[in-house]
Amino acid sequence: MARGGAVREGPRRVVGQRALTPYLFMLPGLALFAAMFAWPAFISLQMSVSSYRIVTPVTFVGLRNFLQLANDPQFHHAVTNTFIFMGLFLPWAVVLPLLLALLVNRRLPGIHAFRVAYYLPVVTSMVAVAVAWRYLLSREGVLNWLLSLVGLGPIDFLLDTGWALPALATVEGWKSMGLFMIIYLAGLQGVPKEQLEAATMDGANAVRRLWHVTLPALLPYISVTLTLGMLEATRSFESIYVLTRGGPEDSTLTLGYYIWSTAFERYEIGYASAAGLVLWALMILLAMLNQRLTRQQGV
Amino acid sequence: MRIAKRVGTYALLVVVAAAFIGPFLLLLSTALKPGSQSVFSFPPDLIPRPPVVDWFIEAWTTIPYGKFVLNSLFYVGVMVPLYLVVSAMTAYPLARIAFRGRQVFFLLFLSTMFLPGELMLIPRFLVMRELGLIDTYAAVILPGILSALGIFMLRQTFATIPEAIIEAARVDGASEWRIFLSIALPLARPTLAVLTILGFISVWNSFLWPLVALTDQSKFPLALGIAYLSGVSGADVRGLAAGTVLSLIPVVAVFLFLQRHILSSMAGAIKG
Numbered sequence: 001m002a003r004g005g006a007v008r009e010g011p012r013r014v015v016g017q018r019a020l021t022p023y024l025f026m027l028p029g030l031a032l033f034a035a036m037f038a039w040p041a042f043i044s045l046q047m048s049v050s051s052y053r054i055v056t057p058v059t060f061v062g063l064r065n066f067l068q069l070a071n072d073p074q075f076h077h078a079v080t081n082t083f084i085f086m087g088l089f090l091p092w093a094v095v096l097p098l099l100l101a102l103l104v105n106r107r108l109p110g111i112h113a114f115r116v117a118y119y120l121p122v123v124t125s126m127v128a129v130a131v132a133w134r135y136l137l138s139r140e141g142v143l144n145w146l147l148s149l150v151g152l153g154p155i156d157f158l159l160d161t162g163w164a165l166p167a168l169a170t171v172e173g174w175k176s177m178g179l180f181m182i183i184y185l186a187g188l189q190g191v192p193k194e195q196l197e198a199a200t201m202d203g204a205n206a207v208r209r210l211w212h213v214t215l216p217a218l219l220p221y222i223s224v225t226l227t228l229g230m231l232e233a234t235r236s237f238e239s240i241y242v243l244t245r246g247g248p249e250d251s252t253l254t255l256g257y258y259i260w261s262t263a264f265e266r267y268e269i270g271y272a273s274a275a276g277l278v279l280w281a282l283m284i285l286l287a288m289l290n291q292r293l294t295r296q297q298g299v
Numbered sequence: 300m301r302i303a304k305r306v307g308t309y310a311l312l313v314v315v316a317a318a319f320i321g322p323f324l325l326l327l328s329t330a331l332k333p334g335s336q337s338v339f340s341f342p343p344d345l346i347p348r349p350p351v352v353d354w355f356i357e358a359w360t361t362i363p364y365g366k367f368v369l370n371s372l373f374y375v376g377v378m379v380p381l382y383l384v385v386s387a388m389t390a391y392p393l394a395r396i397a398f399r400g401r402q403v404f405f406l407l408f409l410s411t412m413f414l415p416g417e418l419m420l421i422p423r424f425l426v427m428r429e430l431g432l433i434d435t436y437a438a439v440i441l442p443g444i445l446s447a448l449g450i451f452m453l454r455q456t457f458a459t460i461p462e463a464i465i466e467a468a469r470v471d472g473a474s475e476w477r478i479f480l481s482i483a484l485p486l487a488r489p490t491l492a493v494l495t496i497l498g499f500i501s502v503w504n505s506f507l508w509p510l511v512a513l514t515d516q517s518k519f520p521l522a523l524g525i526a527y528l529s530g531v532s533g534a535d536v537r538g539l540a541a542g543t544v545l546s547l548i549p550v551v552a553v554f555l556f557l558q559r560h561i562l563s564s565m566a567g568a569i570k571g
Contacts, residue, residue, distance in 0.1 A: 021475045022392030026404065029389030032445040037411050040422030047421065103311065116558045117316040120323070123554045123561075124547055125504035125522045131529060131543045132322040135329055135536075140339035142325060148341075178319070179565070186566040235417045238506055242526055256417055263421045264511060273421050280418050 047273035054267045065274035075275060077250055078258035081165060082282075085254055086233035088166050092173025093180050093229025094222060100177060101184035102210075115185075119178035126175065130242035133171045134158070137243075161251040164244050168252055171239050176232060180225045187221030188214070223294035230286045234279060255279045323547070330354050330541035338536050357535065358528070358542035366517060367524035371503055373436070374520055378443050379498040383491055386449030391479050393450070394457035395465060405454070412447040416508055424511050438512040439520070443502065449494050456490040457483050493564040496557055503550050521546045 023030075048065060052058045069075050104115050121129060136143050137157040147153035157167040191214050199209045215222075237256040240246060246253040246261065259279065263272035329338055331347040331354075358364055392398065393405050416423075423442055424433070432438040460483060468478045484491075506522040513519060519527065528542050554561060 018475075019398065022396045022398040022401075025388050025392045025396075025475070025479070027388075028385045029408065029445060029450070032385065032441070033407065033411065035426065036423065036442045036445060037414055037419070040419050040426050041414060043422040043425050044418075047425070100315070103308075103315065106308075108305075108308065111312075112559075114312045114316055115562060116555070118319050119558070119562060120319060120551070120554070123500050123550050124323075125506065125525075125550075127504075127506055127522045127526050127529075128326075128543045128547050129322070131525065131539060132326040135325055135338075135540070136322055138339060140341050140343075142321075142343050142345075145342050174319075174322075182562060182565045189566075231415070235415060237417060241510075242529060260420065260511075263424075269421060269425070276418055276421060283415075283418075284413070 044273055044276060047270050048277045049274075050270040052270040054269060058270075061270070065271050066278075068271065069274055069278065074250065074253070075258065078253050078255050079278075081251070081253055082234060082255045085165055085169055085236060086230060088169035089173055089233040089236075090226070090229050092169070092177055093232065094225045096173070097177050097180035097225065098184050098218070098222075100181040101188055102214075104181070105185055105188045115181075118181055121175045122178040124175075126172075126238035127242055129175050130171065130239045133174075133239075134243060137167055137171075158244055159248055161248050164248060164252045168236070168239050168243060169233075171243070172232070172236055180229070183221055183225055183228075184218065187218045191217040219294065223290060226294075227287055227290045230290065231283060234283055234286070255282075326540050327544055329537055330544045332537055334535075334537070354535065354537040354541035355545060357538040358545060361538060362524060362528050362542070363517065364524065364542065364545070367519055367521045370518060371521040374439060374505070375499055375502045377436075378440050378502050379495055381440070381444045382446065382449060382498050383494060385444050386446065386453050386494065387484060387487065387491070388479075389445075390450045390453035391457055391483055392475075394454045395460070395478075395483070396475060408445075408450050409447050411445065416442065420508070420511050423508070427512060434513055434515050434518070436518060439505075439509050439518070442508060443505070448497070452490055452494060453487060456487045460486055493560060496553065496561055497564075499553060500550055 047058075049060060049062055050058045051061045051064070100118060104111055104118070135141055138144075139154050139156050143157070144154040147155065155163055157163045195213045196209055199213055204212065234254075235256055236254055237260060240252050240254065240257045241260075244252040246257050255275065256279070259272050259275050262268050262275060325345070328345050328347055331350040331352070332338060333347065333349065333351045334353070336348060337344065389408060393401060393408075419442070427433050427438045427441075432441070464482060465478055468482060473481075503520075504522055505520055506526065509518075509520050509523045510526075513523070516524075516527065525539075525543055525546050529539050
């Protein structure tokens with residue numbers, strides 16, 4: 001039937017309909033892309049050069065927001081904190097998950113259950129994780145009790161300006177370690193077994209095999225965890241929202257939290273958008289830098 | 300010697316596992332403690348004596364907990380199917396139909412990965428205001444439907460369907476819609492299952508965007524409700540723990556039930 005009809009109307013029309021088909025398939029996706037990504041991205045650029053506080057009209061201010069950011073000590077503080085947080089978080093994303101993966105990458109009865117246990121925090125909400133860790137980190141919490149056993153503490157992890165940021169990095173790192181472990185586990189499948197065996201025959205110990213065979217084979221995966229870890233660190237928000245609200249004394253004020261509170265607590269939408277663009281540029285820069293680094297190492 | 304080594308390995312595995320499960324067990328123990336037993340004592344007193352369920356009831360009654368649960372179920376029920384449909388429809392032509400600009404469209408959708416939700420908070424809030432959708436269910440739902448991961452994974456899956464099957468259907472006169480519905484989608488069932496689970500987990504845990512998009516408490520998803528509970532002055536620490544434990548049950552249950560698929564699909568997604 002359909003083919004008969006098509007023949008009568010001539011082949012041209014069939015081609016026309018067919019040519020439209022892929023776009024019809026993509027129509028919902030394209031509409032959502034336009035409304036939820038392209039339009040907001042455009043607005044983001046527009047707001048960053050505007051003054052807008054919800055109650056006032058949008059007025060063009062050129063680069064004033066950016067100049068103001070350059071002289072805003074709180075913003076400087078947020079940028080510094082973001083980098084410190086990243087430095088504290090990266091070992092949890094790059095180094096510790098590798099050790100974890102090496103630990104569970106063996107054929108032992110029940111090993112799968114351990115992988116499941118290590119992955120569990122990844123599927124739970126950050127809010128729930130933060131609530132759980134609030135009990136651990138309190139002055140009378142289990143962590144301080146463990147410290148007291150070795151004659152240390154007590155430390156008010158979340159109330160001490162020196163400890164709050166490392167404590168948050170630990171919570172975030174603990175939550176996402178399982179994900180990075182899975183990335184390494186996938187990578188470990190590709191480590192050439194023959195080379196490991198040959199190295200063993202040559203009398204190389206476990207550390208030398210790790211350094212000369214396993215790590216080189218894992219380099220692309222290390223690049224992935226490094227990139228994802230950096231992005232994850234720049235995005236941290238929920239743990240801060242639940243545990244410290246940027247305090248004490250702005251010691252856990254990171255860029256993400258700064259942007260949120262500037263926009264939705266102080267309603268300085270334009271100014272916060274400019275800060276958002278800075279964060280955006282930072283994320284792209286880090287991703288590019290990381291690519292460079294791994295390229296240079298011949299990956 | 301070999302046995303000693305094996306025992307050592309297991310001991311290490313168990314200690315590390317305790318570090319990952321411990322905080323959740325601590326939460327559970329806090330939620331089960333009777334009011335007469337101190338939550339913060341030194342040294343910690345971890346066994347509830349006797350365990351009581353009062354705080355679960357309290358968590359359920361002091362805040363509209365049931366409403367939050369229903370909201371979360373509603374968000375999952377609407378967002379996950381829409382996410383699957385839109386991802387599959389977008390991925391199919393990108394994988395199987397030759398058309399002008401296919402690569403450009405693919406890169407366009409992939410680029411959404413570089414626009415993380417955290418950065419889109421403010422502009423999306425403004426778009427939603429423009430559309431008059433702030434503080435509606437739609438404001439929570441719309442931004443969560445399109446995701447690069449879903450499109451990417453389904454495109455990979457559709458691309459592996461043997462050309463002969465699709466070509467045979469085309470020769471028989473089947474339209475692309477017909478091929479999509481009766482050949483491509485059924486063959487992509489395993490990928491759709493994985494995306495369902497990942498979608499469920501991510502919607503159930505969603506917090507930041509609803510925090511911005513909603514002011515009306517009665518539309519809060521559960522994770523946001525928990526954060527709200529933690530901010531309610533005078534909320535008992537046991538009640539907060541109980542509420543949090545309840546919020547964990549569905550995701551943890553789904554995860555434990557399907558962990559093999561989740562872990563292997565994560566590994567597969569990373570390898571591409």
